[in-house]
Amino acid sequence: MKGLLCTLLLLETFVFVVQQQIDGGLAENEIHQQHSTEDRRQNPAQTDRRRDEASADSQQYCHLSFPDIHAALRELTATVTEQKANIRALETRLKEELNKKTDALETRLRNSEKTAEQQTVILEELNKKTDEMSNLTESQVEELRKENRDREIAFSAALMESGSGDIGPFTTEITVTYRNVFTNIGNAYNPITGIFTAPLKGAYMFSFSIYGHGSPSTPSTASIVKNGEKLVVAHAHQNQGAVNSSKGVVLILEVGDVVYVRLWSGRRIYDDQNKHNTFSGYLLFPLREQELCRM
CATH class of the missing domain: 1.10.287 (Helix Hairpins)
Structure with missing residues (x-):
């Protein structure tokens, strides 16, 4: 110019x-x-x-x-x-x-502004989803903790709290009350009644042992009972000296099912500080309805 x-x-x-x-x-x-x-x-x-x-x-x-x-x-x-x-x-x-x-x-500036707005929206959505996932995760963790607490079911007890002596024989069957409680996680076992009540549907493992002695010896016989039905029997007898026997069983229980040990009529068991007679049980794993149907 x-x-x-x-x-x-x-x-x-x-x-x-x-x-x-x-x-x-x-x-x-x-x-x-x-x-x-x-x-x-x-x-x-x-x-x-x-x-x-x-x-x-x-x-x-x-x-x-x-x-x-x-x-x-x-x-x-x-x-x-x-x-x-x-x-x-x-x-x-x-x-x-x-x-x-x-x-x-101007077009690039508008596009940049739109891109910035879109990024802001995306960031807000991500933050919202992160918060939702965090809340969901916390809720799930709390639920899992609760489920784990519910799954913590186990007990073990011996016949006598102290001393020694015979139980039986009786003219009728009785429910054995194991009063010396070693463990009672979940409080599903009642040491006053001797009955275990299932708080959760699932598979449970139970075991018990009996012990007797005398001369002449009286047979020692007891069984695990579920809801009034005898399932397994432990029996021991000889003319003199001590006898013992034990049994175990896995049971599928619904909520509210009861399990206990019954001493047969005319039978006798003995216990002392050595805790020869015990009753134990624990939850193996919980079960859902569909799993029970497959079984």
């Missing part, structure tokens, strides 16, 4: 100088004509001769100078016009490119 302005200033200066030369030439011709008029008055013949020579020279000068000047002016005018057109075209192209770049930047 600065180059074009300098070119225009130079062209205007050149035109001004040329115009001054033309005006000077015309003034000189007028002065020359005045001198010629005075000379002609003084010397008519010589003056006419000089006038003819000057006229011829002036015509030759004008013939040589004016066409060249006008052609140069026309060429300069055309060049200036072309330069102005080029400047306008350049300005138009620059404006268009500037507008395009501005539009592109």
